[in-house]
Amino acid sequence: MRPLTFALPGIRTLWRGAHPGWFPLLLLIGQGTMAAEPAAAPAAEVEFDSQLLGSLGMEIDLTRFSRPDFVPPGLYQLDIIINGKEKLSQRLEIRAGETPDAPRFCFKASQVEQWGLLVERLPRQRTVKRLLKSDCIEVAALVPEASFTMDLPSLTGSLSLPQAYVGRVRRNHVGPDQWVEGINAAFIGYNANLYYSDQRGTSEHLSGNVNLNGGLNLGGWRLRHNGSFEGHGDYRALNSYVQRDVTAMRAQLTLGEYFTPGDSFDSVPFTGIQLASDDAMLPDFERGFAPVVRGSADTNARVTIRQGDALIYETQVAPGAFAIDDLYATSFAGDLDVTITEADGRSRSFTLPFSSVVQMLRADASRFSLTLGRHRGDNGDQGPNFLQGTYRRGLSNTLTLYGGLIGAQDYGALLGGLAVGSDYGALALDVTGSWARDLPAESGLAEAQSGQSYRLAYSKQMDYTRTYVTLAAYRFSSEGYLDLNDMAVLQGDNPSLVQRERNRFQLNISQPVGELGDLYLSGITRNYWGGEGNSSSFQLGYNKGFAWGSLTFSASHSLDDDGGNQYVLSLSIPIGESLGSPRLGSTFSYQEGQGHLIRADLNGGARDGRLYYGLYASHGGSHYGYGGNLQYQGAKTQLGVSTSQGENYAQYVASAKGTLLIHEEGWALGQSQGETMALVEARGAQGARISQGIGSEVDGDGYAVVAGLNPYRNNIISLDPSGLPVDVEIDGSAQLVAPRRGAIVKLDYETRIGQPLLLQASLASQEPLPFGADVVDAGGRSVAVVGQGGLIFVRGESGPLHVEWGKGSHQRCRLDYRQPEVDPAIPYQQVAARCLREEAQ
Secondary structure: OOOOOOOOOOOOOEEEEOOOOOOHHHHHHHHOOOOOOOOOOOOOOOOOOOHHHHOHHHHHHEEEOOOOOOOEEEEEEEEEEOOOOOEEEEEEEOOOOOOOOOOOOOOHHHHHHHHHHHHHHHOHHHHHHHOOOOHHHHHHHHHOOOOEEEOOOOOOEEEEEOOHHHOOOOOOOOOHHHHHHOOOEEEEEEEEEEEEOOOOOOOOOOEEEEEEEEEEOOOOOOEEEEEEOOOOOEEEEEEEEEEEEEEHOOOOEEEEEEEOOOOOOOOOOOEEHHOOOOOOOHOHOOOOOOOEEEEEEEOOOEEEEEEEEEEEEEEOOOOOEEEEOOOOOOOOOOOEEEEOOOOOOEEEEEEEOOOOOOOOOOOOOOOEEEEEEEEEEEOEEEEEEEEEEEEEEEOOOOOEEEEEEEOOOOOOEEEEEEEEEEEEEEEEEEEEEEEOOOHHHOOOOOOEEEEEEEEEEEEEEOOOEEEEEEEEEEEOOOOOOOOHHHHHHHHHOOOOOOEEEEEEEEEEEEEOOOOOEEEEEEEEEEEEEEOOOEEEEEEEEEEEEEOEEEEEEEEOOOOOOOOOEEEEEEEEEOOOOOOOOEEEEEEEEEEEEEEEEEEEEEEEEOOOOOEEEEEEEEEEEEEEEEEEEEEOOOOOOEEEEEEEEEEEEEEEEEEEEEEEEOOOEEEEOOOOOOEEEEEEEOOOOOOEEEEOOOOOOOOOOOEEEEEEOOOOOOEEEEEOOOOOOEEEEEEOOEEEEOOOOEEEEEEEEEEOOOOOOEEEEEEEEOOOOOOOOEEOOOOOOEEOOHHHHHHEEEEOOOOOOOEEOOOOOOHHHEEEEEOOOOOOOOOOEEEEEEEHHHHOO
16 A cells, blocks of 8 residues: 655645644654555545544544545635636635534625625525624525535635626625724824035035824724924924715715815815715725726627736626626726637627726716815915815716816806717816906906816827827916915915916827837926916937846926926846846936936845845036945834935935834834834734835734735735744734725734644553544643644643543543753754543542
């Protein structure tokens, strides 16, 4: 007989709660007792003959190990494949069933919602409603003729649902019941810079600034404040506000100093209250604009949708007409190539023209904002009180209507517009009318003003030339038109400073030139009534990538006071292929009126990404310069130093950036910034690295701060145990969380601390311990299983341990062994142990 070998597959993260003693047992079994098929053969059922154990008085149930697809109970993060096509990532709880080969796969109602299941079509609606309230929904009990199977090595699950009960699968959708509000906590994010300059004719050498963003979370409310210390310690408060989710409306309620949305009217700062839609709360396929793809299939066909060379969607459809309305918003332009492949191999294709502008929405989608407050100037000046409301709605696949109004003292504005998608591109056109009265004589304007502003936006990709017009926007305002910012200046202390825009033109174009590279053109021009402050700047560029590096050329033109033509040629060459390998760059630039400049750069970093360095040297005319910088991403902060030297000047800079988080159990420092955060707690796991953030790791108190999480989306936060002492084990190395915007969520990672021991155990009578018996701690929790030859793998500080192989007192004993001295050079130590029966103690 060939020896039986068990291959422990690469276990992905988020396997939590599984029996900790089964893994060493499988390894021990793998030393050889029975035959098995080669790994390439289909998984065969094996059976352990327990008659020999029974003859020795060991009544142990080994049926749980008789199947290669046996799955220990616990929590698993799986890729769920629905009917062989759609894929979702869901966290599944597996509970022990009546028999080892029949575990219970427990889903939650929020996960069932993501399947696209048409619940109202299911039979036995009373039972369905009861099951959906349960914390363990089994597929077969909920849906007739449905099934679920799990593949442990790849951590995937196959879900089969009858087509009659399946609607649209909600890809990557996280329902509101899964959004985590987080804990009560406070934080301060800081970005500090200290400068020392030595320049000819300057007496001020030392300066600095500290930018701060702080917050306090209490329940569902979030208080935020932004400010900075500048110069000699003078503090400037930028804004403060309180915010919370309004889940039912998929909106944010904000009170305090904030900004109005800029999708209809120009954004203005205000102090007051605002209720506005939050796109982040919507599923990915409802954000932005994408067209509905319609067609028909003769059989169960595969539909493939590409945009250029990129595959953006693929699905199976039933015979008959179909409509795909859950495409992700990929870009503002780029026609969609649709291919329908029938079951018999026939295929046909068509092209769906696609362009959009920011104002466009999907059919039946809507966005709104309502603001009541007072205009807030850049220096804290108070402007007029105002009420502003905006609304957009997608009426069809090609038409969106939008509008808005502003009402203020002595001022009013009304906006109306539409956005249209067509074969010739996407176009948005709107008109805003304004009325103002009682204007101050110092402004040089009439006492009453009225006028209109017309705005046009366009987006299109020309397939034949592959010219991509990402944005072409033009606005014309009549002489009598005033926006709310203009009105605030007119009602302020210096009404003569008002600048009324007349024309504004923006353009962004990219043009691939085959294998020769890519061209782009971007620019903006503005002029004002009265001719003061006119400005214009355009840039034409070219870039090309090669096997040995990249080449970039740009030419810019500016009509500003200190502007002129400028030409820049840059070359970048990597030195080495490993992570962090240096790159050598060189730049030649010429600017009218200032001459030429030649610059050489060398940038690189460490393999782990924590350390980054840069060196440069430059020469232009009779002037020269050189310098360098060093950046380090530590576990608790990001540190940087830099210097710049040249003729008649020298500058030295030191910087620090990070976050201080204060919670009910203490405080923790983090290296990254962002208002949506996670507080990781893993006691004893000092030095364990965090998946998010280069250099982020657990500190000596067992905490880590992870900032910049994606709100309303699943974030996987995992710990890398490599490098931890051998006496520390993390039980479940990753967790999945979907925080609300601005939430501070706490993630607890259970750790086991103790010297790993391999016990060679036997009964006091020298009889071997029953193979497969459970090893339990003082609380009755199973911590290990007896393996072949009485071997038991445990943590040496697990407290009193007992072995159980039946219900009778004679089928239980207490392990007695000596704790050896810790030897860091040995991964685990083998120790002799005796198991004393209860009656012998």
